[in-house]
Amino acid sequence: MTALSTIVAACSRSAETTDADGPSLPGGIDGRAAFSAIEALTGPLSAGRIVGGDGSAATRAYLRARLEAVGLAVEGLEFIERVALNDGEAFLRARTPGGATTVFEYRSDFREAPINGFDGGRASGPLKRLTGSGFEPGTILLAPKEARPSEIAAGLAAAGAAGLLFELDKSSPALRPLWPGHEPGALVKVKHGMPILGLSGEAFAALAAMVATAGADPGADAPFIELASPVRFADVIGANLLAVWNGDGGSFEPAYLVMAHYDHVGADPDGSYFPGALDNASGVGVALALAEAAASYRPRVDLAFLFTDAEEGGLGGSTAFVSAPPFPLGGASVINLDMLGSCAETRYSVYSSGGQAGVSLSLRVERALSSGGIPATSEHPVDVSDHAPFASAGVAAVTVCEYDTEHYHRKDDLPEYLDTDELDAVGDALYRLITTAAVAGP
Numbered sequence: 001m002t003a004l005s006t007i008v009a010a011c012s013r014s015a016e017t018t019d020a021d022g023p024s025l026p027g028g029i030d031g032r033a034a035f036s037a038i039e040a041l042t043g044p045l046s047a048g049r050i051v052g053g054d055g056s057a058a059t060r061a062y063l064r065a066r067l068e069a070v071g072l073a074v075e076g077l078e079f080i081e082r083v084a085l086n087d088g089e090a091f092l093r094a095r096t097p098g099g100a101t102t103v104f105e106y107r108s109d110f111r112e113a114p115i116n117g118f119d120g121g122r123a124s125g126p127l128k129r130l131t132g133s134g135f136e137p138g139t140i141l142l143a144p145k146e147a148r149p150s151e152i153a154a155g156l157a158a159a160g161a162a163g164l165l166f167e168l169d170k171s172s173p174a175l176r177p178l179w180p181g182h183e184p185g186a187l188v189k190v191k192h193g194m195p196i197l198g199l200s201g202e203a204f205a206a207l208a209a210m211v212a213t214a215g216a217d218p219g220a221d222a223p224f225i226e227l228a229s230p231v232r233f234a235d236v237i238g239a240n241l242l243a244v245w246n247g248d249g250g251s252f253e254p255a256y257l258v259m260a261h262y263d264h265v266g267a268d269p270d271g272s273y274f275p276g277a278l279d280n281a282s283g284v285g286v287a288l289a290l291a292e293a294a295a296s297y298r299p300r301v302d303l304a305f306l307f308t309d310a311e312e313g314g315l316g317g318s319t320a321f322v323s324a325p326p327f328p329l330g331g332a333s334v335i336n337l338d339m340l341g342s343c344a345e346t347r348y349s350v351y352s353s354g355g356q357a358g359v360s361l362s363l364r365v366e367r368a369l370s371s372g373g374i375p376a377t378s379e380h381p382v383d384v385s386d387h388a389p390f391a392s393a394g395v396a397a398v399t400v401c402e403y404d405t406e407h408y409h410r411k412d413d414l415p416e417y418l419d420t421d422e423l424d425a426v427g428d429a430l431y432r433l434i435t436t437a438a439v440a441g442p
């Protein structure tokens with residue numbers, strides 16, 4: 001039996017047997033409650049949970065209903081986001097000088113790439129390999145994986161390139177990216193006129209061979225490309241959901257703010273969607289189960305539970321929250337949950353931005369997880385998750401992450417690859433940490 005089949009077998013067993021401990025104890029969460037949220041968030045009603053979409057609204061309605069059902073007050077906090085939708089045409093065809101046409105397939109040979117805010121649409125023109133020697137305006141350029149498209153795209157567009165095809169490096173056409181690469185907190189500036197597609201290694205090699213064959217014959221024309229990228233930037237309303245537990249009965253000053261982003265990368269033009277189970281229905285499920293545990297066991301400590309939107313496009317929801325927090329954040333320790341409970345034996349990371357408060361919190365969280373049977377390592381500085389805007393504002397903030405990338409941003413990021421018992425154990429360890437705040441030292 002291979003290692004992989006061992007893990008899969010162990011995982012499907014844990015998904016079938018619900019919670020081996022029976023009813024939850026006052027020390028923790030109910031892993032089944034977390035898992036049921038994961039199933040809801042990965043279903044067709046949520047449809048990939050892209051910011052501004054109907055699936056996002058359905059997801060918020062589900063979370064609000066669960067939180068209000070246990071008596072928690074819930075508030076929606078809106079903000080503007082600019083998102084790269086995939087709702088246009090997607091095609092790529094190459095006609096060689098002999099007249100043969102090769103048709104490439106979306107999601108297996110090529111994908112969209114919202115790099116630097118370049119939007120999609122159609123383009124056509126002769127194909128030329130990107131070299132240092134320049135090109136005619138109207139050319140479609142073919143770039144190898146060493147080319148770093150985010151660094152060269154603006155210059156190529158200014159020089160009149162009609163389109164850019166680049167070989168994906170450590171990525172795949174099956175993966176849907178959403179972040180254009182801009183600074184978090186700003187709306188990306190949209191650029192027009194040079195659709196960009198990422199290619200599989202095989203598609204890149206096929207196109208490079210066509211260019212080479214045509215180049216070997218001085219009388220032959222270059223291969224002719226027709227392409228369309230489905231990327232379309234749209235301004236939409238994002239919404240964070242905040243639930244509060246006022247455990248000490250006085251003014252609300254949370255010792256901990258537990259958060260998780262509920263958005264994901266949406267759907268393709270054909271309506272098939274990215275379920276986002278590990279990323280990040282898993283973190284939402286655990287954060288929700290923590291909120292439900294607090295409402296049921298009533299710890300004498302103030303706790304906030306924040307479900308952020310628009311993380312995938314550049315930390316939009318957490319940035320918006322930090323810019324106008326509805327309560328003082330100074331005394332709070334922020335624990336962001338992003339990708340938990342994978343069946344893979346990936347070690348947990350506790351990311352912080354590197355300041356003293358963040359590192360000290362990350363060590364506290366690492367100890368809490370490890371003593372709950374979840375080996376974890378603190379890592380800093382890591383700024384690519386929702387804790388970062390809090391850290392920038394001087395708040396102690398970390399992200400707990402089991403960074404298993406096997407199904408990352410793909411349509412097979414499904415609940416069946418998550419382990420209910422592991423979600424339960426992570427939630428229990430975090431529940432003990434956040435409800436013993438009064439005695440926890442740095």
Ligand SMILES: [Zn+2]
Pocket residue numbers: 279312409
């Ligand atoms: Zn993601």
